[in-house]
Amino acid sequence: MSKNEIKAFPATIDETQALLEGQDYVASRALSTVLYLGLKMRRPIFLEGEAGVGKTEIAKVLSQALGRPLIRLQCYEGLDISSAVYEWNYPAQMLEIRMAEATGETSRESIEQGIFSERYLIxxxxxQAVSAPEGEAPVFLIDELDRTDEAFEAFLLEILSDNQVTIPEIGTIKAAEPPIVIITTNRTREIHDALKRRCLYHWVDYPDAATELEIIRRKVPGCNEELSAEIVAYVQKLREIELFKNPGVAETIDWATALTELDKLALDPETVSDTLGTLLKYQDDIARIEGSEGRKILEEVKSDLSAAQ
Structure with a gap:
C-alpha cells in the first residue's frame, strides 16, 4: 500500500463518527469518542461485548476508512509465540548450515550469526504489526483475546506498553510507528487488569431499535421499511427473553438479507419458523421460539407497530 492512500487521523470526535458512517458503520457518540482518543493518544482500544455486536467490524472499518492494512491475530486456546509472533525457517537454516559445512566454514559463531538473521525469520x-515502515502503521486486530490463556496475555504487555517485540537471537524490534491496536473479547473469561490498564476501554452493547433499524437500512438496502421495522422489533423482543444465545447485529443483518432474498414484505408465523436458523444458532432456542412463544412475540410486534403508526 502506498503512502498516498493512507488518510490522516480524524481531528475531532465528529470527524471520527463521520469516518465510521462513511463505511456504513453506525456508531454511538461514546464509541466514536473512544476511537478518536485511541487514535489521538496512540493507545490500544479494548472492546468488550457479546458476540455479534460488531466489535471485529470496527477494526475492519478503521482499516478501510484510514487506508491502512489490517493485520488480524485470531486468538484460540493454545495460541503460542510461534503462531502469533514469529518462528524460524528451520529447513532454510539447516540448508544454510550444510552449505557452510560444505565450504569449510566451521566457526559456530559465524554460522549462528548467519542463520539467526531476519533473512530466516518468519x-x-x-x-508484522511492529515491523511496518513509518507512516504505514497498520490496524492490528487482536480478536477474541479471551480464548487464549493468561501466559499469552502477559506476553502481550511488552507489545502494548512499548510497541516492541524481543527476539532472543536478534534483540528488540521496535515499531517505527505504533500500530492501531484493537483488542476484542466476548467476556468468556476476565482479562487481567495489567493488560486493561494499557488500553482505552469500551463496552459494545446491543443497539437500540432506532440504531438497529438504521443498520439494516445501510447493510440491507433492498429490505422494505415495513419488514425492516418488524425484524428489528422482533429481534429486540427476543433479546428480552432468556435465550442461550441472544441474536447479535450480525444475525439481524443475516435475517433481513434472507427474508429479502425470499421476497418477503412482512413477517408471518410460517416465515419466522422457516428462517429462524439464520437468527438463532442453538436448537433449544429455535425450538422455544418455533412454538407459541414465537407467535406471541410476532403478535406483540404487529400490535406495537400498528399502534405507533
Missing amino acids: KRPVL
Whole structure:
C-alpha cells in the first residue's frame, strides 16, 4: 500500500463518527469518542461485548476508512509465540548450515550469526504489526483475546506498553510507528487488569431499535421499511427473553438479507419458523421460539407497530 492512500487521523470526535458512517458503520457518540482518543493518544482500544455486536467490524472499518492494512491475530486456546509472533525457517537454516559445512566454514559463531538473521525469520501477525515502515502503521486486530490463556496475555504487555517485540537471537524490534491496536473479547473469561490498564476501554452493547433499524437500512438496502421495522422489533423482543444465545447485529443483518432474498414484505408465523436458523444458532432456542412463544412475540410486534403508526 502506498503512502498516498493512507488518510490522516480524524481531528475531532465528529470527524471520527463521520469516518465510521462513511463505511456504513453506525456508531454511538461514546464509541466514536473512544476511537478518536485511541487514535489521538496512540493507545490500544479494548472492546468488550457479546458476540455479534460488531466489535471485529470496527477494526475492519478503521482499516478501510484510514487506508491502512489490517493485520488480524485470531486468538484460540493454545495460541503460542510461534503462531502469533514469529518462528524460524528451520529447513532454510539447516540448508544454510550444510552449505557452510560444505565450504569449510566451521566457526559456530559465524554460522549462528548467519542463520539467526531476519533473512530466516518468519513474521507472524504480532511481528508484522511492529515491523511496518513509518507512516504505514497498520490496524492490528487482536480478536477474541479471551480464548487464549493468561501466559499469552502477559506476553502481550511488552507489545502494548512499548510497541516492541524481543527476539532472543536478534534483540528488540521496535515499531517505527505504533500500530492501531484493537483488542476484542466476548467476556468468556476476565482479562487481567495489567493488560486493561494499557488500553482505552469500551463496552459494545446491543443497539437500540432506532440504531438497529438504521443498520439494516445501510447493510440491507433492498429490505422494505415495513419488514425492516418488524425484524428489528422482533429481534429486540427476543433479546428480552432468556435465550442461550441472544441474536447479535450480525444475525439481524443475516435475517433481513434472507427474508429479502425470499421476497418477503412482512413477517408471518410460517416465515419466522422457516428462517429462524439464520437468527438463532442453538436448537433449544429455535425450538422455544418455533412454538407459541414465537407467535406471541410476532403478535406483540404487529400490535406495537400498528399502534405507533
